Amino acid sequence: MKIIAVAGTPGTGKTALAKLLAKKLNANLISINILARKIPGTMDKKRKTKVIDIRLLQKAAASRLKKGLNIIEGHPSHLLRADIVIVLRTDPVVLKKRLKKHGWDAAKIRENVEAEMLDVVTIEALEKHRKGIIEVDTTGKTVSQVSKPVMATIERLLKSSHKTNIKFKQAGVNWSGKYTMKIAMVDEL
Numbered sequence: 001m002k003i004i005a006v007a008g009t010p011g012t013g014k015t016a017l018a019k020l021l022a023k024k025l026n027a028n029l030i031s032i033n034i035l036a037r038k039i040p041g042t043m044d045k046k047r048k049t050k051v052i053d054i055r056l057l058q059k060a061a062a063s064r065l066k067k068g069l070n071i072i073e074g075h076p077s078h079l080l081r082a083d084i085v086i087v088l089r090t091d092p093v094v095l096k097k098r099l100k101k102h103g104w105d106a107a108k109i110r111e112n113v114e115a116e117m118l119d120v121v122t123i124e125a126l127e128k129h130r131k132g133i134i135e136v137d138t139t140g141k142t143v144s145q146v147s148k149p150v151m152a153t154i155e156r157l158l159k160s161s162h163k164t165n166i167k168f169k170q171a172g173v174n175w176s177g178k179y180t181m182k183i184a185m186v187d188e189l
Helices: 014-025 032-038 054-062 075-079 092-101 106-117 120-129 143-159 175-188
Strands: 002-008 028-031 041-044 049-052 069-073 084-089 133-137
Touching: 002 014, 002 075, 002 120, 014 028, 014 069, 014 084, 014 143, 028 032, 032 054, 032 075, 049 054, 054 075, 075 084, 075 120, 084 120, 084 143, 092 106, 106 120, 120 133, 133 143
Parallel strands: 002 069, 002 084, 028 069, 084 133
Antiparallel strands: 041 049
């Protein structure tokens, strides 16, 4: 049994990519958003979000794993057990526009744009996994364009009888370098 986590800040294209990969690879797809609804948690009123215990989330995800290939998609999927972690990245200016278009409030947009600028998901994935992490820039790309290099890497890893040996494949994403002077002024992006 192999597990692929598709992670990234909200708005980077996780769900679309995970659905396409699951279809192409005939994999079992597990959505963190669906699992999170069924797990007890506390409401963070200030941030307007449910706080979930990662151990409970891991347990819930593990109960839905099937033989063969499993894809777990959702924002905190990089914190769960996985053989391969695909971290999707999107330029903060583009991300802000996407989140606005989806009707997110200003505080949540700011929080997620800042997280993207500071590489939060990639750093957390590296702290948890150390190996098998692939970072992909989705800016200006269709889900099909994003899926091609991801599929090639996954297929190569799945054919290998060895444990995932990619230490970290970075897409060359460095928003903090591009937007250093604007980090304190996210609202102006």
